[in-house]
Amino acid sequence: MSTKNWPLWEVFVRSKNGLEHRHCGSLHAADEEMALENARDVYTRRSEGVSIWVVESKHITASNPENNGEMFEPAHDKVYRHPTFYDLPDEVKHM
Amino acid sequence: MKQNLYNYILGIADNSLILGQRLGELTGHGPSLETDIACTNISLDLFGQVRSYYQYAAKIAGDKRTEDDIAMLRKEREYVNVLLVEQPNRDFAYTMARQFLFDVYHLLFLQELQKSKDLTLSAIANKSIKEVSYHLRFSIDWIKRLGDGTAVSHQKMQDAIDGLWTYTDELFHQTEADKAMVSEEIGVDVTKLKEAYYEKVQAVLKEATLTVPESKWFQKGGKQGVHTEHLGYLLSDLQYMQRTYPNMEW
Secondary structure: OOOOOOOEEEEEEEOOOOOOOEEEEEEEOOOHHHHHHHHHHHHOOOOOOOEEEEEEHHHOOOOOHHHHHHHHHHHOOOHHHOOOOOOOOOOOOOO | OOHHHHHHHHHHHHHHHHHHHHHHOOOOOOOOHHHHHHHHHHHHHHHHHHHHHHHHHHHHHOOOOOHHHHHHOOOHHHOOOOHHHHOOOOOHHHHHHHHHHHHHHHHHHHHHHOOOOOHHHHHHHHHHHHHHHHHHHHHHHHHHHHHOOOHHHHHHHHHHHHHHHHHOHHHHOOOHHHHHHHHOOOOOOHHHHHHHHHHHHHHHHHHOOOOOOOOOOOOOOHHHOOOOOHHHHHHHHHHHHHHHOOOOOO
16 A cells, blocks of 8 residues: 555535535545545535535645734624624524 | 246346355454445345245245245256456455456446336336445446555555456346346347446446456356355355244344
8 A cells, every 4th residue: 555645635515405515624625536535535425516626735834822812802892793783684594 | 827927036136145145154243343334235235136926936936936046046056146346355356346247247238128128117116226336436436446445455456456357258248037027128139248248347347447357268157056165155154044044034
């Protein structure tokens, strides 16, 4: 067995009733086609999904946890940014 | 009891049982977590199909035997699977080559079995086709990856195809039960699948830059219960629990 690892991929699955793809884990694969097949076998074997996205992990740019203070804390005291001050009509779904 | 129909069902089911057991051996031992789970999934698909066949066979037998008795308690010479599916997992190339050489046949076979006058068999075939289409897609993918990969992977896949080629012709041999079932429009005439089989196999091998073996000498015997030395070991694994603790359940 080769000790060289295949690249890492992130897997997003859309469930039957879900409207969006959700991140559900990661896996190793040599290319995108293998990543899709592996995702099918690893993450949808209990019929969790109807659609899969895969993206190579290296293409994801992540925020640095060390910067959490300046990145996220300024939003904490700005409650007026939450859309809770008006009524939603019943006809509007999926908000 | 309809002996021909019973034998005919075992002829189909034993292939999937033995191949499923072979793939199951890789659980926890696959080359990577992902391929390990994929092989286990294929194995479980096959066992699922096998259950439907043996349940039907038990019903036809009409004695006290259950699906488990038929699956677990026969002797080596009473299994009628083809020699191809009992060949061991020498390496991943062998495992995938064996899978590919069987999948191409399996899909062609089920597409015909779907037209059977026997509604149970046609329903099982109908349900299995989607699963087997995926098995074939998976195994073709690996034939191409390893065949058209590095010099080492190419050589390993070529060795596997060369080593297993001698077991392919048996897929198209007719047993007595086959002939009887074909005449009743219940069974599939496997001799008619041969041309499409080799056409498909050769096309994939060509795309994978592999050489189609030229050998014209083929092994046979599995369908008559005469097996290679590998089946006995497989059965001792498969049957161990039922033989040691008869009638155990969990």
